[in-house]
Amino acid sequence: MKKTLLLSAFAAAGMAAGAASAGTLDDVKARGKLNCGTNTGLVGFAAPDANGEWQGFDVALCRAIAAAVLDDPNAIEFVSTTGKTRFTALASGEIDVLVRNTTWTFSRDADLKFEFTGVNYYDGQGFMVPKDLGVSSAKELDGATVCIQTGTTTELNLADFFRANNISYEPVPIETNAEGQQQYLAGACDVYTTDASGLAATRATFEDPDAHVLLPEIISKEPLGPLVRHGDNEWGDVVRWTLNALISAEELGITSANLASLVEAADPSTPEINRILGTEGTLGEMIGLDPDWAARAIAVGGNYGEIFAKNIGEETPIGLARGLNAQWTDGGLLYSPPFR
Amino acid sequence: MTTVTDPPRQAFQISMLWNDTRYRSYTFQAIALLLLIAAFSYLIGNLLENLRAAGLNISFEFLGQPAGYDINQRPIEYNSQSSHLRASIVGILNTLIVAFLGCITATIIGVTAGVLRLSNNWLVRKLMAVYVEAFRNVPVLIWILVIFFVMTAALPAPRAFRGETPQASMLFDAVAFTNRGVYIPKPIWETGSMVVVITFALSILGVIAYRRYTTKLLYETGKLLPRGWPTLAILFGPAVVMFFVMGQPISLEYPALKGFNFQGGVQVRGSLIALWIALSVYTGAFIAENVRAGIQAISKGQTEAAASLGLRPGRIMNLVVLPQALRVIIPPLISQYLNLTKNSSLAIAVGYMDVTGTLGGITLNQTGRAIESVLLLMLFYLTISLTISALMNVYNNAIKLKER
Numbered sequence: 001m002k003k004t005l006l007l008s009a010f011a012a013a014g015m016a017a018g019a020a021s022a023g024t025l026d027d028v029k030a031r032g033k034l035n036c037g038t039n040t041g042l043v044g045f046a047a048p049d050a051n052g053e054w055q056g057f058d059v060a061l062c063r064a065i066a067a068a069v070l071d072d073p074n075a076i077e078f079v080s081t082t083g084k085t086r087f088t089a090l091a092s093g094e095i096d097v098l099v100r101n102t103t104w105t106f107s108r109d110a111d112l113k114f115e116f117t118g119v120n121y122y123d124g125q126g127f128m129v130p131k132d133l134g135v136s137s138a139k140e141l142d143g144a145t146v147c148i149q150t151g152t153t154t155e156l157n158l159a160d161f162f163r164a165n166n167i168s169y170e171p172v173p174i175e176t177n178a179e180g181q182q183q184y185l186a187g188a189c190d191v192y193t194t195d196a197s198g199l200a201a202t203r204a205t206f207e208d209p210d211a212h213v214l215l216p217e218i219i220s221k222e223p224l225g226p227l228v229r230h231g232d233n234e235w236g237d238v239v240r241w242t243l244n245a246l247i248s249a250e251e252l253g254i255t256s257a258n259l260a261s262l263v264e265a266a267d268p269s270t271p272e273i274n275r276i277l278g279t280e281g282t283l284g285e286m287i288g289l290d291p292d293w294a295a296r297a298i299a300v301g302g303n304y305g306e307i308f309a310k311n312i313g314e315e316t317p318i319g320l321a322r323g324l325n326a327q328w329t330d331g332g333l334l335y336s337p338p339f340r
Numbered sequence: 341m342t343t344v345t346d347p348p349r350q351a352f353q354i355s356m357l358w359n360d361t362r363y364r365s366y367t368f369q370a371i372a373l374l375l376l377i378a379a380f381s382y383l384i385g386n387l388l389e390n391l392r393a394a395g396l397n398i399s400f401e402f403l404g405q406p407a408g409y410d411i412n413q414r415p416i417e418y419n420s421q422s423s424h425l426r427a428s429i430v431g432i433l434n435t436l437i438v439a440f441l442g443c444i445t446a447t448i449i450g451v452t453a454g455v456l457r458l459s460n461n462w463l464v465r466k467l468m469a470v471y472v473e474a475f476r477n478v479p480v481l482i483w484i485l486v487i488f489f490v491m492t493a494a495l496p497a498p499r500a501f502r503g504e505t506p507q508a509s510m511l512f513d514a515v516a517f518t519n520r521g522v523y524i525p526k527p528i529w530e531t532g533s534m535v536v537v538i539t540f541a542l543s544i545l546g547v548i549a550y551r552r553y554t555t556k557l558l559y560e561t562g563k564l565l566p567r568g569w570p571t572l573a574i575l576f577g578p579a580v581v582m583f584f585v586m587g588q589p590i591s592l593e594y595p596a597l598k599g600f601n602f603q604g605g606v607q608v609r610g611s612l613i614a615l616w617i618a619l620s621v622y623t624g625a626f627i628a629e630n631v632r633a634g635i636q637a638i639s640k641g642q643t644e645a646a647a648s649l650g651l652r653p654g655r656i657m658n659l660v661v662l663p664q665a666l667r668v669i670i671p672p673l674i675s676q677y678l679n680l681t682k683n684s685s686l687a688i689a690v691g692y693m694d695v696t697g698t699l700g701g702i703t704l705n706q707t708g709r710a711i712e713s714v715l716l717l718m719l720f721y722l723t724i725s726l727t728i729s730a731l732m733n734v735y736n737n738a739i740k741l742k743e744r
Contacts, residue, residue, distance in 0.1 A: 112708040159420035187497025
């Protein structure tokens with residue numbers, strides 16, 4: 001009995017080593033399910049709704065990938081990760097792709113051996129303070145107590161910002177966004193800092209959102225995007241081009257409303273739309289997917305603009321303006337490489 | 341003259357390893373040991389091989405790089421430009437601070453509760469039973485969070501102290517209880533303060549000498565000198581006199597509201613208080629049970645014998661029962677101290693920057709060196725646990741029953 005146990009332990013150790021080297025795309029297809037790493041709960045980006053269905057801006061990208069690869073936007077296992085566990089979860093193969101407001105940095109790319117496959121939200125770190133504090137600039141925060149999520153790039157930016165401006169502060173590290181909210185509302189810290197989008201999302205859930213202001217300073221660049229493991233380029237391409245398909249769809253005017261008619265018409269005067277939707281060329285085959293992969297991805301929640309408007313746009317409680325996240329044609333930074 | 345002779349000693353032969361029962365067990369043990377070593381070296385080799393395949397090479401170079409983050413409670417000089425190693429040391433010191441404070445208060449609470457649980461007073465006895473059962477049977481993480489959240493919700497924010505008619509005021513204008521922690525006055529040491537401190541240190545020696553003298557006198561002549569008030573007098577009298585002789589060289593810096601926070605004084609952070617209280621009352625409940633078990637292990641005849649000699653109940657407990665009970669109490673007490681120290685790693689739940697929060701938290705995250713950081717953490721907790729064990733074993737040897 002003991003011997004079999006030991007042997008199976010050896011076997012398992014050997015197997016685990018073997019599994020990690022196979023292609024993620026084949027694994028996902030064989031499994032019939034995409035393991036997507038998301039936030040533990042950040043309204044607008046990734047949070048379960050009243051029915052327990054995961055909803056949000058990051059979740060929509062996961063669903064688009066699942067639709068492109070597996071033709072089923074619900075064939076997803078959502079794995080909640082904290083700022084601390086996310087990289088281990090991805091490196092160990094527990095998740096196939098991490099879409100969790102993760103900032104693209106040099107060391108994460110090069111040292112942690114991950115591959116960022118694009119940017120789905122251009123963000124920057126901001127500060128939120130209660131209005132009655134009468135603070136109008138982050139440079140007036142000398143001596144303030146600042147609540148900050150640990151294990152994120154924000155604490156490094158914060159240290160840099162206060163050091164550069166030669167003002168002092170007291171950091172209060174907190175583990176989750178919910179805890180930070182509680183501390184901030186109880187007045188245990190004067191300031192809450194995280195990505196500006198996260199602040200807006202958090203403020204939207206307050207009883208009295210108008211009693212709190214976001215300070216004008218944005219102290220860092222936070223390009224947030226999906227990431228996969230280094231060295232699996234086929235899978236990286238799938239994630240990258242699914243995101244690009246959503247962005248291009250908005251640029252070219254493909255929406256969830258006109259998608260079906262565009263596929264049917266296959267109008268020869270719009271070759272790039274046809275290539276994306278798979279009615280012309282063999283782009284799908286090149287990344288190991290069906291010809292209509294991008295059409296399926298767009299069908300789930302619409303193009304990038306639709307997903308943005310539905311989850312975090314100005315009509316939602318979170319109320320984020322497009323800003324940097326507008327198409328390049330509208331003065332934003334979204335710029336998808338061409339589909340050809 | 342003896343006629344019995346030993347059988348001739350046979351020279352050792354290789355075959356005896358197998359045939360001779362005296363050596364056979366050694367053979368098997370050696371084989372088992374070799375197999376065990378082979379198994380472990382295979383597993384470790386496999387681990388290293390897989391890590392290399394995954395592109396993770398074990399390296400501790402990150403410890404020398406700048407940490408880049410700030411820590412609020414810094415027992416030693418530290419800023420965001422200090423190295424990860426220094427951040428880890430700050431974390432280690434913070435762990436030791438809360439473990440040290442926790443062990444002391446847990447012992448006081450535990451011994452008190454344990455003794456009171458055996459009280460003849462029904463109410464006291466039941467109250468202590470409720471305390472022990474409530475705290476022992478709820479996970480310590482829950483207690484840490486409960487105490488922390490109650491503190492942040494119930495205590496006023498610093499801004500409540502502001503304005504013409506503030507909602508909150510400081511205790512004796514010296515101590516401020518806020519939801520960021522408790523601000524207490526800080527002593528300022530001026531020239532001549534050293535003399536007062538040295539006087540006080542000598543007074544402590546004086547107290548010890550006096551108490552030894554009274555014990556000796558009691559054993560030799562049976563004469564009992566008072567101990568309570570002379571102890572206090574020796575302890576504080578000379579220091580107070582010296583304080584005024586030297587022209588009051590020690591003053592207090594009071595915390596005052598300035599800007600966003602209280603400035604000046606010493607801030608005992610809310611996270612430290614919550615963690616300290618939670619660990620103390622939680623571990624105290626276990627210690628109370630150990631103390632009760634220890635006391636009940638002492639035969640009732642001891643108490644009755646002491647009572648028949650005319651000792652009062654307090655003396656019976658202190659002079660007869662507790663010294664014997666300690667022999668039963670100390671060994672489980674050691675493991676309670678170890679538990680408390682290890683449980684302090686839950687500190688991050690309330691944002692207390694212990695070693696799990698710095699080395700095992702932010703450093704691990706920022707550098708991505710998970711395996712190295714966790715190995716170092718294991719090494720630290722192992723070292724500190726074994727050290728506590730060793731110290732307590734020395735104490736245990738000193739008080740255990742000396743068999744002659």
